[in-house]
Amino acid sequence: MKTLIKNGTVVNATGSGAADVIIDGETIAAVLAPGSTLLGFDLEANVDTVIDAAGKYVIPGGIDAHTHMQMPFGGTEASDTFETGTRAAAHGGTTSIVDFVVQYAGENVLDQYALWQQKAAGECAIDYGFHQILSDVQDSSLTAMDELVAEGVSSFKLFMAYKGVFLSDDGQIVKAMQKAASNGSMIMMHAENGSVIDLLVQQAVAAGNTTPYYHGLTRPWQAEEEATHRAIMLAHLTGAPLYVVHVSAKQAVEQIATARDRGQNVFGETCPQYLYLSLEDQLGATSEEWGDFEGAKWVCSTPLRSKHEGHQHHMWQSLRTNDIQMVSTDHCPFCMKGQKDMGLGNFSKIPNGIGSVEHRMDLLYQGVVDGQLSLERWVEVTSVTPARMFGMYGKKGVIQPGADGDIVVYDPNGHTSIGIGEGKTHHMNMDYSAWEGYEIDGHVDTVLSRGSVVVDDNRYLGRKGDGKYIKRGLSQYLI
Numbered sequence: 429m430k431t432l433i434k435n436g437t438v439v440n441a442t443g444s445g446a447a448d449v450i451i452d453g454e455t456i457a458a459v460l461a462p463g464s465t466l467l468g469f470d471l472e473a474n475v476d477t478v479i480d481a482a483g484k485y486v487i488p489g490g491i492d493a494h495t496h497m498q499m500p501f502g503g504t505e506a507s508d509t510f511e512t513g514t515r516a517a518a519h520g521g522t523t524s525i526v527d528f529v530v531q532y533a534g535e536n537v538l539d540q541y542a543l544w545q546q547k548a549a550g551e552c553a554i555d556y557g558f559h560q561i562l563s564d565v566q567d568s569s570l571t572a573m574d575e576l577v578a579e580g581v582s583s584f585k586l587f588m589a590y591k592g593v594f595l596s597d598d599g600q601i602v603k604a605m606q607k608a609a610s611n612g613s614m615i616m617m618h619a620e621n622g623s624v625i626d627l628l629v630q631q632a633v634a635a636g637n638t639t640p641y642y643h644g645l646t647r648p649w650q651a652e653e654e655a656t657h658r659a660i661m662l663a664h665l666t667g668a669p670l671y672v673v674h675v676s677a678k679q680a681v682e683q684i685a686t687a688r689d690r691g692q693n694v695f696g697e698t699c700p701q702y703l704y705l706s707l708e709d710q711l712g713a714t715s716e717e718w719g720d721f722e723g724a725k726w727v728c729s730t731p732l733r734s735k736h737e738g739h740q741h742h743m744w745q746s747l748r749t750n751d752i753q754m755v756s757t758d759h760c761p762f763c764m765k766g767q768k769d770m771g772l773g774n775f776s777k778i779p780n781g782i783g784s785v786e787h788r789m790d791l792l793y794q795g796v797v798d799g800q801l802s803l804e805r806w807v808e809v810t811s812v813t814p815a816r817m818f819g820m821y822g823k824k825g826v827i828q829p830g831a832d833g834d835i836v837v838y839d840p841n842g843h844t845s846i847g848i849g850e851g852k853t854h855h856m857n858m859d860y861s862a863w864e865g866y867e868i869d870g871h872v873d874t875v876l877s878r879g880s881v882v883v884d885d886n887r888y889l890g891r892k893g894d895g896k897y898i899k900r901g902l903s904q905y906l907i
């Protein structure tokens with residue numbers, strides 16, 4: 429199967445220009461000057477499919493490096509399965525995800541890894557890799573870290589919050605970091621001070637402050653900044669590289685920027701919710717159905733921040749200046765009915781998470797339209813950097829010969845209405861959209877995953893099981 433994508437503007441991180449792209453089987457075979465005949469050979473007559481991308485961008489498929497499909501969490505399970513979540517991702521121009529294998533205290537890391545491989549196998553619409561969550565950092569977990577790196581799982585997430593669920597104490601964190609420093613893997617950190625948060629939550633609930641808004645108030649930026657600083661210091665002590673996930677506070681960004689200025693291998697990820705949504709949106713949210721519990725739709729951790737404190741503006745700026753390197757979704761969807769509503773009367777029982785895997789490419793493209801990012805930076809923070817950060821670049825995250833044919837044809841003159849109603853885009857397995865009413869000045873037209881068209885003009889043409897496991901290497905930002 430040979431495909432020609434002609435007349436488009438190919439966008440890579442290093443620049444963009446008119447070019448034709450030829451995909452042979454699963455792989456990009458050539459990127460040529462427009463209309464090239466290649467030694468007199470008529471390309472168009474010799475391919476099976478021609479996609480006319482005139483007036484459109486041809487970009488490397490999106491890579492969402494932070495998703496939680498069917499994750500057991502908060503007394504329930506994330507509502508997207510590997511099947512539904514990856515199909516929704518494909519609709520939105522994401523062609524690879526990196527999901528998290530979960531290890532709770534007492535569980536064996538390698539058993540959990542085998543279980544997650546089983547969950548995903550034969551289910552995914554697009555390619556998928558894994559990070560490994562470590563909670564209690566047993567001795568067997570440390571040896572498992574070496575084995576997992578050989579399996580293509582080269583990044584390990586630790587938590588400084590969620591006591592009794594995920595939290596690792598500082599000693600456990602240091603042990604895992606020492607191992608990462610020796611085997612070249614990446615430590616990912618959920619950086620929030622869990623003890624402080626637990627106390628504030630207890631006090632709020634005791635005082636009768638139980639609505640979703642208090643979720644944000646009891647997870648203040650100081651708890652994020654402090655934990656980010658502590659994680660950076662522990663990484664410095666051990667020599668481990670550190671990737672701080674879902675950064676929402678500008679003060680946490682400053683900690684990351686300072687560490688980077690010092691020459692430390694510290695990286696930061698933010699998410700669309702921290703670029704667009706605020707604590708005040710959550711406070712003001714109300715509906716006939718849910719009253720002031722409406723705000724539960726946006727309960728996630730780290731939480732939405734106050735728009736009066738300048739976090740959102742700082743986050744866009746940090747993306748431009750590379751103080752923050754990339755954008756993932758932290759896709760962790762729950763339905764309002766039967767899941768989020770577990771927290772009616774007590775916000776601390778609301779399962780934490782927002783679903784966005786389908787909308788990240790569009791929401792960040794709107795940043796281009798709004799003058800927040802350049803076209804190339806859009807591609808960089810959504811595809812190129814995730815590929816490099818997590819050892820996939822060359823195959824993923826670039827349009828060049830030899831790369832996988834993971835390509836999105838994006839129409840800057842198209843339009844996307846996000847939400848669950850008629851004529852809207854929602855394909856995630858959720859009974860609401862956290863992005864209801866967002867209008868995007870652009871549209872994902874055609875999505876190819878390893879050379880096959882999986883989405884065309886909003887129609888899904890792929891099959892479950894098309895997606896293959898990505899055996900990742902070490903981060904390409906580390907020497």
Ligand code: URP
Nearest residue numbers: 728729730758760780781
């Ligand atoms: O609210 C969130 N972020 N839920 C998913 C778990 C995590 O901490 O990433």
Ligand code: ZN
Nearest residue numbers: 618673674729
């Ligand atoms: Zn987290």
Ligand code: ZN
Nearest residue numbers: 494496758760
């Ligand atoms: Zn997460």
